[in-house]
Amino acid sequence: MxxxxxxxxxxxxxxxxARTIRAARLPAGCGIDELDEGQMSxxxxxxxxRERGFSICYTQAEGLYAQLDDPGQRGRMELFLDGSVHAAIxxxxxxxxxxxxxxxxxxxxxxxxxxxxxxxxxxCAALARRGLPFYADDTLVIDPARAPLACLPGxxxxxxxxxxxxxxxxxxxxxxxxxxxxxxxxxxxxxxxAMLPLGALVFLEEGSQFSFAPIGGAQxxxxxxxxHYTAMLRNRAGRPEAGALFARQAMLARAIPMFRLARPxxxxxxxxxxxxxxxxxDGIARA
Amino acid sequence: xxxxxxxxxxxVETEIDGEIVLMRLADGDFYSLRDSGRAIWQAIDGxxxxxxxxxxxxxxxxxxxxxxxxxxxxxLADLRDAGLLARG
Numbered sequence: 001m002x003x004x005x006x007x008x009x010x011x012x013x014x015x016x017x018a019r020t021i022r023a024a025r026l027p028a029g030c031g032i033d034e035l036d037e038g039q040m041s042x043x044x045x046x047x048x049x050r051e052r053g054f055s056i057c058y059t060q061a062e063g064l065y066a067q068l069d070d071p072g073q074r075g076r077m078e079l080f081l082d083g084s085v086h087a088a089i090x091x092x093x094x095x096x097x098x099x100x101x102x103x104x105x106x107x108x109x110x111x112x113x114x115x116x117x118x119x120x121x122x123x124c125a126a127l128a129r130r131g132l133p134f135y136a137d138d139t140l141v142i143d144p145a146r147a148p149l150a151c152l153p154g155x156x157x158x159x160x161x162x163x164x165x166x167x168x169x170x171x172x173x174x175x176x177x178x179x180x181x182x183x184x185x186x187x188x189x190x191x192x193x194a195m196l197p198l199g200a201l202v203f204l205e206e207g208s209q210f211s212f213a214p215i216g217g218a219q220x221x222x223x224x225x226x227x228h229y230t231a232m233l234r235n236r237a238g239r240p241e242a243g244a245l246f247a248r249q250a251m252l253a254r255a256i257p258m259f260r261l262a263r264p265x266x267x268x269x270x271x272x273x274x275x276x277x278x279x280x281x282d283g284i285a286r287a
Numbered sequence: 288x289x290x291x292x293x294x295x296x297x298x299v300e301t302e303i304d305g306e307i308v309l310m311r312l313a314d315g316d317f318y319s320l321r322d323s324g325r326a327i328w329q330a331i332d333g334x335x336x337x338x339x340x341x342x343x344x345x346x347x348x349x350x351x352x353x354x355x356x357x358x359x360x361x362x363l364a365d366l367r368d369a370g371l372l373a374r375g
Contacts (some may be wrong), residue, residue, distance in 0.1 A: 203309045217306035218319035246310045250301035253308075 043091030044239035047088040091237030108199025125168035207262030212280035288336035
């Protein structure tokens with residue numbers, strides 16, 4: 001890999017502008033009444049979300065509306081704005097959100113993906129303790145229009161469960177929300193907030209022993225659809241026809257180096273796993 | 288025998304690391320072809336019939352002719368079942 005930081009600022013600025021809330025009341029007739037609490041809908045142009053105490057509506061033409069009916073739910077609303085809403089807005093802007101946390105190594109972003117609870121945030125926070133600058137938590141947005149593929153710096157505060165804090169050796173700063181007992185934390189080393197090339201996408205899995213292996217062939221293609229909640233948003237944004245979706249996914253599958261990291265989830269083996277992970281990442285950084 | 292023809296309007300394809308990935312447009316199902324499956328797929332040029340495909344396969348693989356014929360017929364049947372070949 002060769003380090004080549006992207007400097008074009010348009011994607012982060014576009015996203016930040018779109019994230020500006022235009023009004024604290026949803027426009028009449030936006031369709032939110034058709035949703036029950038806990039539901040979201042995305043027909044390719046309009047993103048709607050209804051939760052206990054708040055509702056959100058976004059279209060590219062009309063912008064972002066967020067209606068908070070219960071002030072006690074402000075924290076949860078912020079979580080959704082940073083998560084699903086951010087990913088939907090990014091998708092509509094032609095960007096490619098991944099459910100991933102990331103660190104940097106030699107100027108490249110190393111992203112770790114996996115389902116909720118896979119250990120993405122904990123691993124990246126612990127790698128930051130070992131000196132790999134922290135880049136993004138939980139959502140990583142890629143600009144697929146750039147070559148090499150470029151990542152947007154993370155927009156979320158790091159969140160960890162208490163067990164994750166202990167493994168990463170961090171102190172929790174504050175509870176995320178009363179009914180969501182994760183803690184905000186500060187990664188010990190943070191990357192500068194700049195767009196950087198994507199060096200690798202690593203799929204986290206549980207295994208009886210540590211293994212780190214490249215993913216090749218059609219598996220690279222299939223794994224991009226195995227990206228949990230963001231895949232639905234990406235695939236519907238702008239209602240792309242199937243052939244165009246296929247072509248974009250094929251381009252990304254060819255362009256993104258992918259690896260599978262399997263490891264035991266035993267806390268007693270966590271530091272050893274970190275050593276092995278850093279060694280493996282050094283190997284791909286040298287390649 | 289008649290030429291075997293791909294149903295090109297029903298799928299899109301790409302190649303990644305030497306494997307061919309096909310997506311059926313009707314439902315988004317994916318198929319991955321490698322090794323002999325890839326060789327057969329690439330040999331289906333709309334001109335060759337089954338025997339010509341078998342001859343092309345025999346030129347590339349050192350396996351008993353009968354075995355190659357069985358494998359080819361099974362693979363062609365799979366492609367037809369998946370709707371990836373034109374009806375002939």
